Amino acid sequence: MRVFVAGGSGVLGRRLVPQLVANGHEVTATTTTEAKLGLLAQLGADGVMMDGLDATSVGEAVAASRPDVIVHQMTAISMTHAGKPDIKHPDRWFAQTNRLRAEGTDHLLAAAETTGVPHVVAQGYASWNGTPHGGWVKTEEDPLNLMEGTASHAGLAVLQRVEDKVLAIGGAVLRYGAFYGPGAIDDQVTLLRKRQYPLVGRGSGYSSWVHLDDAASATVLAVEQKVTGVFNVVDDDPAPASEWLPYLAECAGAKPPRRVPVWLARLLAGDQAVLMMTAGRGFSNSKAKRELGWQLSYPSWRQGFRAELG
Template sequence: MRVFVAGGTGVLGRRLVPQLVARGHQVTATTTNAAKLGLLEQLGADGVVMDGLDAASVGEAVAHARPDVIVHQMTGISMEHAGKPDFKHFDKWAVPTIRLRTEGTDHLLAAAEATGVPHFVAQGYANWNGIRTGGWVKTEEDPLDLVEGTAAYTSMLALKHVEDVVLAFGGAVMRYGGLYGPGAVDDQVELIRRRQFPLVGRATGYASWVHLDDAASATVLAVEQKARGVFNIVDDEPAPASEWLPYLAECAGAKKPYRVPKWLARWLAGQVAVVMMTEARGFSNEKAKRELGWRLSYPSWRQGFAEELG
């Protein structure tokens, strides 16, 4: 197939493009930086400079590529686009990604409709944002938590927008867990090594992780099978912060994280960080395994962290 990957030079795009090429697909991948066109060529794609927030730029790029499917991987969470992660002011830090998930998604869908692209696959998120009632592990049937009243609310609304409009188009949303792998957790590991990433309270909040290569392989399956609906793309072991954070520190050769009370974490890092570390829910991957036939190379973050950082 002709596959159009919007956001081909991000941490996930760099792992996705080679997998698509290896499966025999003709890939056009976008970047906002002309200096990265050479990287896309090395990955096996036809590179194109595109501004995801410019409707004309998006429309022209899609029309020229004439794809059979569009894969939306555009975010603005890199240091280049958003600066250092700032959980206390999450709403301001996340503006580039919020715009790409609202305006950018709308531009891509409009281009798909204008050029007759029949299928659409978009990046979603399933890590700490499951509804904070009931059990600790959520399926696709459980609603996402909009965390109203916190600085993450606008980001959660943007994710809801992605799901609403992509599902209305008849596409698929891949709710990736916390991504790790080459280049994906460098900032977090650096904070851990500086002992600036503490455990909060009892650290009972869950996270769901997924290796970049497994996230990419699930996306390839969604492309090839013309999948529709929402899929949680996470590994087999959702786990509380009290387990994964000390283990990540150990794998990184760092000292054990400090533990701070919730009131102090709220003052230092904001309510979003407290929710993540104490109340967050994990996610189940059973649907993706069952419907897509997805098989993980890294079934657990324990194996993945050790291999990446050991």
């Protein structure tokens, strides 16, 4: 197939493009940085410059590539685009990413309609943001936590909007867990080594993780099988922060993280950090494994963190 990967030079795109190429697909991958065109060529893609926030730029890029499927992976989370991570103010930190997930999605869907692209696969999120009621592990049938009334709401609401729009045209949304792998958690490792990434309260909140290569392989399956609907693309091991954070520190060669009380964490790091570490809900990957036939190279972050950092 001809596959158009919007955001192909990002951390996931750089793992996804080679897998698509290896499976015989003709890949067009976009970037906003001319310097990355060479990288995309090395990965086997036809690299093109595209501004995801410009409808004309998106429309021209999609029309020129005549794809059978569009894969939406556009974000601006890296420090190059978003600056230093600011978990206390995710509305500011993710401002550009939120626009790419709102306006950028609209532009891609409009281009798909105009060009007659029959299938769209978009990026969603499923790490700690399951509804904070009931069990600790959620399925695709459970609602997401949109954190109304907090600085996180804008970004989480945009993700819900992406799901609604893509599902309305018969596309697929892959709710990826927290990424780790080459280039994905460098900032977190740096904070751990400086002992600036503490556990909050008891650290009882759950999160789900996924290695970039496993996220990419699930995406390839979604593309090739032309699936529709929502899929949680996470590993087999949702776990509380009290387990994964000290283990990540150990793998990174850092001292154990400090503990801070909830009131202090809320003051210093904001609502999202507190919820993630104290009341977060992880996710089940049963549907993705069952319906996509997905097999993970790293079934648990316990293996993956050690492989990446050990």
